Amino acid sequence: MEATVSTPVLKAATFEGMPKKKRDFFNSIVFHVLVGGFCIIMLYPILWLFGSSLKGPAEIWTNVFALIPKEFAWGNYPEGWKGIGGVSYTTFYLNSFMYAGLGTVFAVATSALVAYGFARIRFFGNKFWFTCMILTLMLPSQVQLIPQYIFYNQLGWVNTYLPLLVPRLFGQAFFIFLMMQFIRGIPRELDEAAEIDGCSRIGIFFRIILPLIWPAIITSAIFSFYWTWEDFFQPLIYLNSPKLYTVSLALRASADPNSVTNWGAIFAMSSLSLIPVFLVFIFFQRYLVQGISTTGIKG
Amino acid sequence: MSSLVQPTTQDTPAAPMQRRAKKKSLRHDNRAGYLFIAPWLIGFFGFTLLPMAASLVLAFTDYRLTAAPHFVGLDNFQTMFLQDPRYWKSVRATFFYVFTAVPLRLIFALGLALLLNNTRRGISAYRAAFYVPSIVGASVAVAIMWRQLFGTEGIVNALLWLFGIPPTSWIGNPNTGIWTLILLAVWQFGSPMLIFLAGLKQIPQELYESASIDGANAWPQFINITIPMLSPVILFNLVLQMISGFLVFTQAFLITEGGPLDTTLFYALYLYQRAFVTFQMGYSSAMAWVLLLIIAVFTALTFKFSSNWVFYEEKRD
Structure with a gap:
């Protein structure tokens, strides 16, 4: 699968007088020292966060560089879990999983339907609406935000999850685009064969298209999960009572720099909030890299 | 019949x-x-x-969520452009951020993509590792971590102390505060890097081979083959990153809170304050439309000037 391409800049490295085999070996060592070293610098802050989440108050600012604490302060975790204002992280995690789970299912399911419509059915205005959809990708959400807020406020939806979840029932432009790219790669003959066999359009979607675009659906679901799990802005605007807080909001509320005394507990909860992100990354990495490479998108 | x-x-x-x-x-x-x-x-x-x-x-009213809106004509725009120094501070901070963070991020992304565009052992592990900051970068957890890294007792100061440099507050200093956010943006170069890598794999290897036969070595090959062939991807990344740069919010909200002295009061942050702290819905709507125009103009300009440097294969014949 990997294309055997190498960048010329690197090819002409040093060690020119040596025999080829030896030169390759040294090139390879230089490469791994440089790139690997940079990699460690890049990941150090995250490792430091995890390390510090296990340091006691005596160690946390004195033994700063260490990634592994001298004494493991496991107590930071139950201490942090107690949460804020009498609401524990059990509630925050349930909220976050509900938000990310439902939000993802809503967005991905409706996006798949819309993607099929745009990619496979020719209808009056198809190109026009498709262009509109692509343009919304560049639109700053701020131009819709304020009337939306006023509207939800009048409906009595502020301080509920409705303003966060309901809009996801109407598809998300990026996922629609991603799935369309995938559907376009499926031969039309498959649809036509199914049509001749008497399959309805809904049938074609569920029996032919859906099974074939699973990779695109998984990629979309991963992105949706990440963006929802880490979403801070929408919960910040719409959710006021601590009982409704997501993990992100709770972290922000408990990490007020003026009042924090136990940083170990804050780091513990911060580290914990990244665990679902890393688990998804480890298990679905292939789909993510593929999704970015084929459509090219922010992360 | x-x-x-x-x-x-x-x-x-x-x-x-x-x-x-x-x-x-x-x-x-x-x-x-x-x-x-x-x-x-x-x-x-x-x-x-x-x-x-x-x-x-x-945008043409004085709506404040509590009282009925009144039509005020161009008042909001007039206040914004002529009487609100904080507005101009927010514009300046945003432009500074966009024109430093975006190019730096893309340079790192391209550099690393070039380095990783080979078949050595462990490449996919490196690729994944460099992508990790991109998937966690927007989270509150990373914001908390970043604030501590650059805090007075943080690791950056501890490191500089080893070289005898006295500790300072990187986040609290008006000269350095914005740079902590720029660094955070650059740290997340992973996703444009993956897009560059995908683009590099599309370049036909024959081009390099025939250039080698003609005696062109690495640097001319890079300038005459890699950059032109990759230019559509560079444009794509540039537009994408620029738009998201103009909208920067969460990390500035959490790490520097717009300070010190409004040096990181980014446009979206100031808009948020006007809309949801002082509830000036009319004023913030006017701000949102100006933001839309700014983004539209810069995107259009980027596309317009792209014809000078973006190379599409159809034009080759």
């Missing part, structure tokens, strides 16, 4: 015609098309167009 009495002769030609008509309907079908895109279309009108129109109207 009197074929009513001849059912047998009509049957044979009609069948393929019917099939053709049906086939055509599979391709062209207004009802089914609109049925499938209905969710998006309803959302587009209800959650995009309608609010946008409302926002445009609000």
